[in-house]
Amino acid sequence: MDVIQLIIPASDQRRLIQGSTYKSWTFQRTEVDIDVFTLPFKIRPAQAQLPPQLNSNFNAAVYVGRRIDLYNYRWKSVTPTFDVRRLQSRGFGYGLFAGIGSVSINEFVTRSPIGIEYEGVVLNAGIATIYDARIFNIGLALGVDQLLDRNRQRWIYQQKPWFGVLFGLNLN
Structure with a gap:
C-alpha cells in the first residue's frame, strides 16, 4: 500500500497517510510577493475633446503584494492497476506598484500650446492583480501618472x- 508523509512546518509534526485517504487534496500557501513588471500598453479614458488613448510608451514598476498559491495533489489513473501522482499549482496575487515611465507631451495633451513635442518622464503608481503563468506573470493594473517636469500643471x-x-x- 502506498503512503504519503505529511510534514506540518509550524510544529514539525509528521504523519503517514494511506493512499486511499488522499486521492485528491488541495493546499493553499499565502506569502508576500515582490515582482518587477512592464506595462506594454495603457488605456487612458477620454479627456476633454480627446478620445480614449492607447499608449505604448516605456513603463516599468516594482510590485509588492500578497500572493496565494493553490496546489492540487491527486492521483491520475493510467491503467486499472496503475496510478500516477500529479501536482498542479496556480498562483494569484494582488497588491500595489510604483514605477517610472515615459509619455508623449505635445499640444494635444496639454491645456495650452507648449511649442514643443517631447517624451516626458512620469512616476506611476497603482494597484494590480497578477496571475502566475509559470515562467512569467501577467495581470491587470489600475494606476495614475505624475509628470515630473514644468508642464505637469498643463498635462490633461x-x-x-x-x-x-x-x-x-x-x-522571490
Whole structure:
C-alpha cells in the first residue's frame, strides 16, 4: 500500500497517510510577493475633446503584494492497476506598484500650446492583480501618472486613472 508523509512546518509534526485517504487534496500557501513588471500598453479614458488613448510608451514598476498559491495533489489513473501522482499549482496575487515611465507631451495633451513635442518622464503608481503563468506573470493594473517636469500643471492626464496590462518576473 502506498503512503504519503505529511510534514506540518509550524510544529514539525509528521504523519503517514494511506493512499486511499488522499486521492485528491488541495493546499493553499499565502506569502508576500515582490515582482518587477512592464506595462506594454495603457488605456487612458477620454479627456476633454480627446478620445480614449492607447499608449505604448516605456513603463516599468516594482510590485509588492500578497500572493496565494493553490496546489492540487491527486492521483491520475493510467491503467486499472496503475496510478500516477500529479501536482498542479496556480498562483494569484494582488497588491500595489510604483514605477517610472515615459509619455508623449505635445499640444494635444496639454491645456495650452507648449511649442514643443517631447517624451516626458512620469512616476506611476497603482494597484494590480497578477496571475502566475509559470515562467512569467501577467495581470491587470489600475494606476495614475505624475509628470515630473514644468508642464505637469498643463498635462490633461496628470493624476488621472488609466488601465493597463502587465507582464513581469517574480523576484522571490
